[in-house]
Amino acid sequence: MRNDIAALVGSRICHDLISPIGAIGNGVELIGLTESTSGPEMALISESVENANARIRFFRVAFGAASADxxxxxxxxxxxxxxxxxxxxxxxxxxxxxxxxxxxxxxxxxxxxxxxxxxxxxxxxxxxxxxxxxxxxxxxxxxxxxxxxxxxxxxxxxxxxxxxxxxxxxxxxxxxxxxxxxxxxxxxxxxxxxxxx
Missing domain, CATH: 3.30.565.10 (Histidine kinase-like ATPase, C-terminal domain)
Known part of the structure; x- marks a missing residue:
């Protein structure tokens, strides 16, 4: 079976990015719980992390490798x-x-x-x-x-x-x-x- 190099690259990039993006999201959540930082800066960071996480999950399906089974x-x-x-x-x-x-x-x-x-x-x-x-x-x-x-x-x-x-x-x-x-x-x-x- 011939592996599609582009799809494998897409899978690897998504796999390697999804964990650090999730970790950033968890860090932002912890900061929100421990400090009184509910200003627009925190909202912007939280929104950006959510957006990045959603896109990387979408890209993983669209551009990642997918076997027949x-x-x-x-x-x-x-x-x-x-x-x-x-x-x-x-x-x-x-x-x-x-x-x-x-x-x-x-x-x-x-x-x-x-x-x-x-x-x-x-x-x-x-x-x-x-x-x-x-x-x-x-x-x-x-x-x-x-x-x-x-x-x-x-x-x-x-x-x-x-x-x-x-x-x-x-x-x-x-x-x-x-x-x-x-x-x-x-x-x-x-x-x-x-x-x-």
Missing amino acids: QIIGRTEVLSILSATAKSGRFTYYWQVDNDHARRDVRIAFLLLQCFETAFPVGGDITTIQDADTWTLTAHGDRMNYDENLWDSLTRPRLGYEHSAAEVQFALLPIVLQEARRTLNIAVTGDQITATFK
């Missing part, structure tokens, strides 16, 4: 999305029952990041799953839909040059191929719908 629990997914939504611009509606293959959830999380690019001021994202078909729908104000960028998901052979901020678009076709999934994108008005099966 790995499962991720629904409770964990809901926890990650809830924490991410607190400090972000999006509201996530995860209408997916049960636990699922980590590869499928990884595809969904990468699509969530693609939606972030298309809706710079935020919006609502709904994820549903029916049998083997997953559908993610995003809508919001001021949609910024770059047709060439989104075409790179379904037609990677066009050779689109991705920037660092668009790495999710470069990675997603590879992950889809590994999972033997196909993706369709539909755009109507202020809404993007992505379906993979």
Whole structure:
């Protein structure tokens, strides 16, 4: 089996960062208990630690390695999305029952990041799953839909040059191929719908 070096690097970075970020959060909590520091500085530090922790957990799923037999629990997914939504611009509606293959959830999380690019001021994202078909729908104000960028998901052979901020678009076709999934994108008005099966 060929290991995906980029995914392993992502897993390693997330693994190494999640413990110190958690430790900082614990330290901030202890300071709050032992000293009368309830000013805006402490609030800012606490909020920043929560945001960093949420993002690193999200990145661990989106960019980390995922073997074919790995499962991720629904409770964990809901926890990650809830924490991410607190400090972000999006509201996530995860209408997916049960636990699922980590590869499928990884595809969904990468699509969530693609939606972030298309809706710079935020919006609502709904994820549903029916049998083997997953559908993610995003809508919001001021949609910024770059047709060439989104075409790179379904037609990677066009050779689109991705920037660092668009790495999710470069990675997603590879992950889809590994999972033997196909993706369709539909755009109507202020809404993007992505379906993979």
